[in-house]
Amino acid sequence: MNISKRTKSVLGSILLPVVLIILWQYIFSAGYIASAILPSPHQVIKTFIIHFTENEYSFHIISSLKRVLSGFFIGIVSGFLFGLFIGLSRTAEKIFSPSFNAVRQISIIGWIPLIVMWFGVNEFPRIIIIAAAAFYPIALNTFAGVRNVPREYVELASVYGYNRLKLITRIILPSALPSIATGITLALGMSWAMLMAAELFIPTNIGIGTRIQIGREKFNMALILVGIITVGSLGFAMTSIVEIIAHAADRGRILRKEI
Amino acid sequence: MDIIVAKDVRKKFKLKHGQQVKNNGIISNEIDALGGFDLNIKKGEFLVLVGPSGSGKSVFLDIVGGLSAPTSGVVYLDNKPVDAPSEKTGYVFQQYALFPWRTALSNIEFGLESRGVVKEERIKIARELLSLFGLSDFEDRYPYQLSGGMQQRVAIARALATKPEVLLMDEPFAALDAQTREILQNELIRIWEGTDTTVIFVTHSIDEAVFLADRVAVVTARPGKIKEIIEIDLPRPRNGDIRSSSEFAANRHKVWGALKAEVNKAQQEWKLAPGFTD
Numbered sequence: 074m075n076i077s078k079r080t081k082s083v084l085g086s087i088l089l090p091v092v093l094i095i096l097w098q099y100i101f102s103a104g105y106i107a108s109a110i111l112p113s114p115h116q117v118i119k120t121f122i123i124h125f126t127e128n129e130y131s132f133h134i135i136s137s138l139k140r141v142l143s144g145f146f147i148g149i150v151s152g153f154l155f156g157l158f159i160g161l162s163r164t165a166e167k168i169f170s171p172s173f174n175a176v177r178q179i180s181i182i183g184w185i186p187l188i189v190m191w192f193g194v195n196e197f198p199r200i201i202i203i204a205a206a207a208f209y210p211i212a213l214n215t216f217a218g219v220r221n222v223p224r225e226y227v228e229l230a231s232v233y234g235y236n237r238l239k240l241i242t243r244i245i246l247p248s249a250l251p252s253i254a255t256g257i258t259l260a261l262g263m264s265w266a267m268l269m270a271a272e273l274f275i276p277t278n279i280g281i282g283t284r285i286q287i288g289r290e291k292f293n294m295a296l297i298l299v300g301i302i303t304v305g306s307l308g309f310a311m312t313s314i315v316e317i318i319a320h321a322a323d324r325g326r327i328l329r330k331e332i
Numbered sequence: 333m334d335i336i337v338a339k340d341v342r343k344k345f346k347l348k349h350g351q352q353v354k355n356n357g358i359i360s361n362e363i364d365a366l367g368g369f370d371l372n373i374k375k376g377e378f379l380v381l382v383g384p385s386g387s388g389k390s391v392f393l394d395i396v397g398g399l400s401a402p403t404s405g406v407v408y409l410d411n412k413p414v415d416a417p418s419e420k421t422g423y424v425f426q427q428y429a430l431f432p433w434r435t436a437l438s439n440i441e442f443g444l445e446s447r448g449v450v451k452e453e454r455i456k457i458a459r460e461l462l463s464l465f466g467l468s469d470f471e472d473r474y475p476y477q478l479s480g481g482m483q484q485r486v487a488i489a490r491a492l493a494t495k496p497e498v499l500l501m502d503e504p505f506a507a508l509d510a511q512t513r514e515i516l517q518n519e520l521i522r523i524w525e526g527t528d529t530t531v532i533f534v535t536h537s538i539d540e541a542v543f544l545a546d547r548v549a550v551v552t553a554r555p556g557k558i559k560e561i562i563e564i565d566l567p568r569p570r571n572g573d574i575r576s577s578s579e580f581a582a583n584r585h586k587v588w589g590a591l592k593a594e595v596n597k598a599q600q601e602w603k604l605a606p607g608f609t610d
Contacts, residue, residue: 223429225425225427225429226429226431228399228423228425229423229429229442229443231398231399231417232397232398232399232417232421232422232423232443233417233442233443233445233446233447233494234417234419234446234447235446239446243445244431247431247433248431248433250433324474325432325433325434325435325474325475325476326432326474326476327432327433
């Protein structure tokens, strides 16, 4: 991708937010809507700056980031191993897959009361539900990637006498990588989505979600919007970073376009 | 001396649930791919298998390569029954099957890696092969950066890297356009004529068979067995010009004569078996 193409793509992606902000400011300036219902972009930016300078907003952001990343890493490592396991072994698939697919239908939010009763109101259950949210997409995509390795690749490994371990490391994993990468990107999105549930439903004093909660209690719309925009931007930034790293490392162009 | 001896090789496949096929008027859920395949292949010869679709040519290749076991009968490679893939065989697939995460050079190294060949030696062998196929400038390219013809050259180079005694080629040029196909046939024959490798080559193209082969084995419609073996009496070394000679046309005529009835028979059978799709 050359510079002008990249610039075009960046401009394209910020076009809609800019139009929405202009429209938002216009609605506000025209007096169509009370600022208690919808604050102006100006108010939101002011609240954002005040939060950073006076209310240690960065501390809350870092706490939420730690929470998301801990859950995400636990989720992708365990989900990857599980997906690999049921992908490699037909017996394991028969034993685990039906139960896994049944449990998968239950929203993770539904588990929160049970998890809180078991583990109490603390950081552990928050990380667990984020990890669970990351677990599903990575497990499913790793499984699919392992199962869809072209037959010829496996036959070649067999022609050249590769043992099982080498078959896995040299053929199956590289071949499954595009699917695994899709799983990682999806898992990251799910982790960010679940962060809000973790912070709103398992009460705490620190984190971006708690700022949203305080905004609601104090009827401070600007603060709620600051929280929402922060989560959206951070989630978007992290997904973009993962994609950029993946594409830079992917010199053989094995990753599908959509990730 | 015969390097490969196939004795009464039979292979049955169970069809998927709900599929059935007519064998001599009897409806069955099994399909006889090979029905008593006998074939002796001489060391260093280029043998081409032609036959109608579904006549079990590829199945036979898989059995010789140790990728699939016969239902009955046996294939000997150097007097030993084949029961697993052997270090002596190399394989080239129709769809190249290059690893997209490896460069051309690294793809060629693949077969050598499991043989304990050290890195410098692997690179040396791979570079020699790339140069043989005129691809020296492309060693760092990934498969997506290569044309179909280049990809198949790399795949053949990968198969040749381990210096196999027997090279199994399953319709390797079928996915290429006609011009590229002829160029690759010329290259393959030029390179093969400089080796003592035995080649078993499967194709649907009679021209390709006649141009490449020492002998063309015509396989019957399913269940596949050898119908006739035709010696191709064209001189070697061969080059592209031979295709327009009258000797070439005569050989072509002989092969088509043996094949025609089988192709017609196979087409009749597909018509009679609506429950089975290829």
